[in-house]
Amino acid sequence: MLIIQKYGGSSLKTPQRIKALAKRIVAFKRDNSLVIVVSALGDTTDELLNLASQISSQPPQRELDMLISTGEQLSSSLLAMAISSLGKKAVSLTGLQSGIITDNLHTKARILAINPQRINKLLRDGNIVVVAGFQGITSESEITTLGRGGSDLTAVALAVALKAKRCEVYTDVQGVYTADPKIVPRAKRLEKIEYEEMLELSSLGAEILQLRAVEMAGKNNIPIYVGSSFNPGRGTLIWKNT
Ligand code: ASP
Ligand code: MG
Numbered sequence: 001m002l003i004i005q006k007y008g009g010s011s012l013k014t015p016q017r018i019k020a021l022a023k024r025i026v027a028f029k030r031d032n033s034l035v036i037v038v039s040a041l042g043d044t045t046d047e048l049l050n051l052a053s054q055i056s057s058q059p060p061q062r063e064l065d066m067l068i069s070t071g072e073q074l075s076s077s078l079l080a081m082a083i084s085s086l087g088k089k090a091v092s093l094t095g096l097q098s099g100i101i102t103d104n105l106h107t108k109a110r111i112l113a114i115n116p117q118r119i120n121k122l123l124r125d126g127n128i129v130v131v132a133g134f135q136g137i138t139s140e141s142e143i144t145t146l147g148r149g150g151s152d153l154t155a156v157a158l159a160v161a162l163k164a165k166r167c168e169v170y171t172d173v174q175g176v177y178t179a180d181p182k183i184v185p186r187a188k189r190l191e192k193i194e195y196e197e198m199l200e201l202s203s204l205g206a207e208i209l210q211l212r213a214v215e216m217a218g219k220n221n222i223p224i225y226v227g228s229s230f231n232p233g234r235g236t237l238i239w240k241n242t
Contacts, residue, residue, distance in 0.1 A: 001031075001032050001033070001165065002032070002033040002034075002035070002123070002162060002163070002164045002165070003028070003032050003033070003034055003035075003164060003165075003166065003168060004035045004036075004037065004155050004158050004159045004162070004164045004166075004167045004168065005025070005028070005034065005035070005036050005037070005155075005167075005168045005169075005170060006036075006037040006038070006039075006133065006151055006152060006154070006155035006167070006168070006169045006170065007021060007036065007037070007038050007039065007170050007229055008039050008151070008169075008170065008171045008172065008229070009039040009040055009041055009042050009043065009044065009045075009075075010042065010171070010172040010229070011170060011171075011172075011229035011230075012038060012039070012040075012041045012042070012075050012078075012079065013041060013042040015078075018041075018075075018078050018079055018082050019082050021079065021082070021229065022079060022082035022083045022085075022086055023086065024229075025079075025083060025128060026083060026086050026088050026128075029088060029128060033123045034128045034129070035119060035123070035128075035129045035131060035158055035162065035164075036079065036128060036129070036130045036131065037131045037133040037151055037154050037155040037158065038072060038075045038076050038079055038130060038131070038132065038133055038151065039071075039072065039075065039133055039134065039151040040068075040071025040072050040074065040075055040134070041071065041074060041075045041078075044071040044074070044075075045068050045071050045134075045148070048067050048068050048070070048071060049064070049068065051067075052064060052067055061106035061107050062106050062142065064106065064107055064145075065106045065107060065135075065142075065143050065144050065145050066143055068107075068134075068145055069094075069095070069132070069134070069135040069143050069144075069145055071134075072132035072133050072134050072135055072151065073092075073094055073132050073135075075132070076092035076093070076094075076130045076131065076132040077092045079092070079130050080092035080128075080130045083128055083130070088128060089125070089126050089127045089128065090127060090128040090129075090130055091122050091127045091128075091129055091130065092130040092131075092132065093118070093119070093122075093129060093130070093131050093132065094132050094135065095131075095132060095134075095135035095136040095137055095143070095144075095154075096136075096137040096141070096143070097118060098114070098116075098118065098119055098131050098132075098158070099114055099115030099116055099117065099118060099119070100114050100135070100136035100137065100154065100157070101113045101114065101115065101136060101137060101138070101139065102136035102137065102138055102144045102146070103138065103144075104138045104140070104142060104144065105144070106142075106144055106145070107144075107145055107147070108145075108146070108147040109136055109138075109144035109145065109146055109147075110146075111136060111146070111153065111157050114157055114158065114160075114161035116158075116161045116162050119131070119158070119162065120162070131154060131158065133150065133151025133152075133154040133155065134146055134150040134151045134154060135150075135154075146212075147210065147212065148210070149207070149209075149210035149213075150210060150212075151210075152169060152209050152210040152213035153210055153212050153213040153216065155167050155169060155213070156213045156216045156217045156220075156222055156224065157216060159217075159220075159222045160216065160220045160222060164222070165223075166222065166223045166224070166225060167217065167222055167223070167224050167225070168224070168225045168226075168227065169209060169224055169225070169226050169227075170226075170227055170228065170229040171208065171226065171227075171228065171229060172228070172229065172230070173208065173226075173228065174189055174227065174228045174231060174233060174234075174235060175189045175190065175226050175227060175228070175234070175235035175236030176189070176190050176193050176198065176201065176206075176208055176226055176236040176238070177189050177190065178190065180206070189234075189235075189236060190236050191234070191236065191237070192236065192237045192238075192239060193236060193237075193238050193239075194238070194239065194240055194241060195214060195217065195218030195238060195239070195240050196218070198214050198238045199211065199214050199215065199218065202214050208226060209224065209226065209238075214238065217238065218240065221240060221242075223237055223238065223239040224237070224238040224239075225237050225238075226238065
């Protein structure tokens with residue numbers, strides 16, 4: 001079975017966490033084909049934006065994309081190395097190499113198409129494919145990014161393009177709760193939630209999943225499982241009861 005898994009920045013914050021994540025991914029691999037989508041390490045994207053703001057009060061959007069897309073290139077290569085050192089074949093790919101074509105709206109580009117040939121070939125050859133999330137390429141070979149939290153969108157879009165049965169998003173919370181568990185300790189984890197309700201939560205500012213990712217999943221009926229990267233307990237399934 002083909003599974004798409006996305007890991008957020010907190011799962012990749014330190015070399016130790018990257019190594020632990022590699023072990024976890026290798027355990028998942030068994031008979032499955034795996035495409036792993038990663039965010040930038042920890043708060044890298046914020047740090048890069050902060051750096052840019054110290055250079056210029058109005059940096060060109062194109063240059064911002066050149067800058068912030070590096071975060072995911074860094075994390076994807078390190079994770080592929082960590083997996084390789086465990087004796088499993090792994091290859092990291094940028095947005096360009098993954099065939100993710102976008103429009104030219106820098107820093108909030110939309111995905112227009114995905115050409116999955118290269119990923120499919122690597123999967124057939126037994127590789128774990130590690131895709132740098134959040135980035136794509138225009139038809140003029142310009143690097144774009146997909147808006148904050150855009151690695152979620154990369155994962156869902158790849159699930160659609162590769163016809164995966166489901167998309168798993170691993171983060172620093174256990175799943176979707178009735179309220180923010182960091183603020184409301186009695187908040188309850190939901191076993192399941194439908195796309196519409198999740199869209200509402202995302203538009204109200206719940207930072208669990210990017211709004212556009214939920215939209216795309218709903219449109220294409222791709223179930224998203226949200227779980228914790230650190231804790232094997234149960235998470236939340238976002239789906240549609242049809
Ligand atoms: N690294 C990017 C961000 O911080 C994309 C992501 O994390 O999904 O927004
Ligand atoms: Mg995120």
